[in-house]
Amino acid sequence: MRPLSLSILAILLAFASPRAETPTFGKDVSSIIYNNCTSCHRDGEIGPMPLTNYSEIAAYADMIKYVTETQYMPPWKPDYNYSQHIGARTLTKTEINTISNWVNAGFPQGDIALEAPMPEFPTGSVLGTPDLVLTMAEPFTIRGDNVDQYQVFVIPTHLTEDREIEAVEFRPGNRRIVHHALIGADITGTARQRDLETPEEYGYESFGAFGAPTTVVLPGYTPGAKPSIYPKGVGHILPKNSDLLIQVHYAPWPLAESDQSSINIFFKKEPIEREVGFISFAPLTTDGETLSRIFRVLLGEERHGGTPVEKIRIDKLFVIPKDQITTFRTTLFIDRDISLLSIYPHMHLLGKYWEVYATDPQGNRTNLLRIEDWDFNWQGNYTFTQYQKIAAGSQIHAITTYDNTTNNPVNPNYPPRNLTWGDKTTDEMLLVVMEYIPYRQGDENIALTVGRGGEISIDFNGNGQRDFADFLLFIQNFGLNRGDTSYQRHFDLNGDGHINFTDFIIFANQYAE
Amino acid sequence: MHKVIAKIFWIAAALFLLSGTGLCTPYKIYIFMGETCPVSRHYTLTLKKLHTEYASEKLEFIGIFPNRLSTPATIAAFKEKYALPFTCIGDSTHTWVNRLGATITPEVVVADTSNTAIYRGRIDNTFADLGKRRRVITERDLANVLNSLKDEKTPAFRQTQAIGCIITSWQNAKQE
Numbered sequence: 193m194r195p196l197s198l199s200i201l202a203i204l205l206a207f208a209s210p211r212a213e214t215p216t217f218g219k220d221v222s223s224i225i226y227n228n229c230t231s232c233h234r235d236g237e238i239g240p241m242p243l244t245n246y247s248e249i250a251a252y253a254d255m256i257k258y259v260t261e262t263q264y265m266p267p268w269k270p271d272y273n274y275s276q277h278i279g280a281r282t283l284t285k286t287e288i289n290t291i292s293n294w295v296n297a298g299f300p301q302g303d304i305a306l307e308a309p310m311p312e313f314p315t316g317s318v319l320g321t322p323d324l325v326l327t328m329a330e331p332f333t334i335r336g337d338n339v340d341q342y343q344v345f346v347i348p349t350h351l352t353e354d355r356e357i358e359a360v361e362f363r364p365g366n367r368r369i370v371h372h373a374l375i376g377a378d379i380t381g382t383a384r385q386r387d388l389e390t391p392e393e394y395g396y397e398s399f400g401a402f403g404a405p406t407t408v409v410l411p412g413y414t415p416g417a418k419p420s421i422y423p424k425g426v427g428h429i430l431p432k433n434s435d436l437l438i439q440v441h442y443a444p445w446p447l448a449e450s451d452q453s454s455i456n457i458f459f460k461k462e463p464i465e466r467e468v469g470f471i472s473f474a475p476l477t478t479d480g481e482t483l484s485r486i487f488r489v490l491l492g493e494e495r496h497g498g499t500p501v502e503k504i505r506i507d508k509l510f511v512i513p514k515d516q517i518t519t520f521r522t523t524l525f526i527d528r529d530i531s532l533l534s535i536y537p538h539m540h541l542l543g544k545y546w547e548v549y550a551t552d553p554q555g556n557r558t559n560l561l562r563i564e565d566w567d568f569n570w571q572g573n574y575t576f577t578q579y580q581k582i583a584a585g586s587q588i589h590a591i592t593t594y595d596n597t598t599n600n601p602v603n604p605n606y607p608p609r610n611l612t613w614g615d616k617t618t619d620e621m622l623l624v625v626m627e628y629i630p631y632r633q634g635d636e637n638i639a640l641t642v643g644r645g646g647e648i649s650i651d652f653n654g655n656g657q658r659d660f661a662d663f664l665l666f667i668q669n670f671g672l673n674r675g676d677t678s679y680q681r682h683f684d685l686n687g688d689g690h691i692n693f694t695d696f697i698i699f700a701n702q703y704a705e
Numbered sequence: 706m707h708k709v710i711a712k713i714f715w716i717a718a719a720l721f722l723l724s725g726t727g728l729c730t731p732y733k734i735y736i737f738m739g740e741t742c743p744v745s746r747h748y749t750l751t752l753k754k755l756h757t758e759y760a761s762e763k764l765e766f767i768g769i770f771p772n773r774l775s776t777p778a779t780i781a782a783f784k785e786k787y788a789l790p791f792t793c794i795g796d797s798t799h800t801w802v803n804r805l806g807a808t809i810t811p812e813v814v815v816a817d818t819s820n821t822a823i824y825r826g827r828i829d830n831t832f833a834d835l836g837k838r839r840r841v842i843t844e845r846d847l848a849n850v851l852n853s854l855k856d857e858k859t860p861a862f863r864q865t866q867a868i869g870c871i872i873t874s875w876q877n878a879k880q881e
Contacts, residue, residue, distance in 0.1 A: 240741050240742065240743040240746065241739075241741035241742065241870075242741070247773070247774060248774065250773070250873070250878070251772055251773040251774045251873060252870070252873060253873045253878075254871040254872070254873045254874060255870045255871045255873065258871055259835070262835075264835050264836060297879065298877045298878045298879035299878060299879070300879040337750070338747060338750050444747065444838070446746060446747060446749045446750045446787060447786070447787070541840065567836065569836065601833030601834070601837050601838075601839045602833075602837060602838065602839065602840055603840065603841075604840045604841070605841070606840075606841035606843060617840070
């Protein structure tokens, strides 16, 4: 009875704020822009125009209205209503309308005393002092010919023993040109060898991925994303003598600038009980058998006590005929209880659509990811806000669509050609890599927060106890979104920008503990 | 007598000037650009190439910077950084924007001596939309217009949709 009446109260509170008058920069718009745009749009970052004060924002007013209405900005590809991932960059309908109304009304500045404070943007590491810093041996200079470049750099770790990893933080050397980075570890020396084969340049060019087998794939980097931190008892193992591989995507740029990026590594303070493993699918053959074997080796699945993937099935051969739109349905059969941490979808330039979901033996469905308008330039590794339990006997389905017609402006071939699997820009891929751990009772209630050590606190008033007063505080803030003036980050337990029912569940679980 | 000489002088001067402008710069290629607009930045390479290929006494390139925050210093810095080989001027009051009807950066307006537009729009079709960059360019609109002009043909007025940053209109801005 009590929770019910309180949630009604919460809903009432959320809808109670009237918004009739003309929005102003000071009162309404500054907090939306500062909290959703300025992390990238400030000096030295990847966002091209600085958006750090009224005059800079007003100077781009019509454009800001356009890019927010069309949801081009802030950049975030997964459908937020389908499944929840950490660090989602989305504006609410209300926020988008506020910006539009403000621009239509002639973008008034209003009362500057009400202007939102600028969030603190860390200049050093977001996570603290790293245990190991690995830096590119020398600066790499891009060609500066407006063509994307994908370069793999091999950095020896010189580790004399296996180390357990809590977090990995990629630090771009030149934030203007580094568009994204993938990170992996190679113990075979293959990448080192490839690097030697191109002595004229530092690193080697590889579009699809690392172009070498990797035992571990660590969370990569996209601008603005916070580094993931593995929860208590969970993490990766970085093998001794391994080489760290970073594949950096340099944005098309008209000048030959250079970059020297580095990686901060944080070791686990307490031992790992469950090592993170990978399941992946990539449909090379219709039965999937050959392929899953290849990938098991490639992703080091054997190291984690054998893959939980019983088999992979795809509805047809992975061939994408020219002048057609083709959809593939791929299924993974899972043979034991596992918990998923993250999902990394990957396709190239013909890719249009992604949908990944699981069905358990009872037919219950868990949505994992949907991307309506795939953009190769904004690919990323998406960490779920909570562990996703996949029960033994479940199937994970991927529906992917490719547009190999001339209507696809980024089609690498003009006129279109038949394409199949491969590493090059003019090849295609259908690859999903998911991080998992063996399931343990209660996993589904654990929030994968962005705070160091994976701890979240619901002791909002800081009196050392989780009590009813904290509950009342939470309820008062329920329904607020990032960008609302009174939004406070610590009530947003999963850090997705919305204090909503998901946070309520996390709250309730913590409360009950 | 004195007066007649003066008259002749002025007529000669006027004729010289008219024919001079007529001969030297019959066509202007106005390029609206934004120092911080990524699409403008992207096209600096293309513009340099087009300039090398087509600029002449008859075809003059002029960069116009309509952003409200453009200053001679920001324009000079942009021109230097991307090594733009043509004159760049500021237009934060939107005199040129209004005269030539530009709405986007980058957008080009090719105009004849009487400042009548014969082409307005994109440079080429690299961008299908914001962030959607073609791997294969199939329409080179500006180059086509410049080719015709080079061959002494004046094409009929054409307009295309430029993709880039919308030029903020300050006409109905509420400044207090």
